[in-house]
Amino acid sequence: MKKSSPVVGLSHLRITLSESFYVGPGRADLMELIAETGSISQAAKRMGMSYKRAWELVQALNEGFGAPLVETARGGKEQGASLTEAGREVLERYRGMQDATRRAIARDVDALAALHSDISKRK
């Protein structure tokens, strides 16, 4: 009994922590890819966005939060980017909230999807 279509359902969940900081799906994905690749530029490439945009997002994350969530190091072999402890926690919490939300709204999503396909057939 697998899901029929992964596209339907929760697509955007944004959590606001203050006037200057929020986390949404894009920022979370970027953080995750930075953790995976150890590089802003690599993460940007995988997300299909420019390095500039990714770097600006990192700035927004760090400055908005008030403490670095993404650390960077220039030069040498160890250069690159990585998540700080706070960054890892923010990401983990966000993923948890996504899961909790999907579970919480599953019935409503099904009901809406049913209504939608119902009406589509009718015409």
Next chain:
Amino acid sequence: MKKSSPVVGLSHLRITLSESFYVGPGRADLMELIAETGSISQAAKRMGMSYKRAWELVQALNEGFGAPLVETARGGKEQGASLTEAGREVLERYRGMQDATRRAIARDVDALAALHSDISKRK
């Protein structure tokens, strides 16, 4: 024991039903205001957006869903806009999902807020 700040927490919840249709906070608010005021222009005014934008959103809702969620009537005394039965159900379901989501993520939001204020104090 009331909430300290209503700004913190869930700020955006978008539900995608198909490639051409989704509901988010803005569309839901617009639908609700149309139901309340019985007019696209009135609803637009209350949301601080132009009539044009509101009208475009209504188009996106109706065409995206594949069936009218907002009905309009021109001319005479009965002119205006209102929600169809499907529109009311979509709106009601969306509000329900918002509530369910808020409940589901409450603990995580608190934990994130705690982490955030913790770090803010530290510096």
Next chain:
DNA sequence: CATCGATATTCCCGAGTGGACATATCGAGA
């Protein structure tokens, strides 16, 4: 058949966004 209020539709323009590109910078290691 003139009025009226709201919908429907188009045109023009400014602001903002983000991409592409070009450099500058850093610092470990060869």
Next chain:
DNA sequence: TCTCGATATGTCCACTCGGGAATATCGATG
């Protein structure tokens, strides 16, 4: 001290988005 890979930062430009305004349309009602 030169190289190298990645970060850091600015400039320029095409494109999009949405606002504002103007106009057309509708149709019950008097």
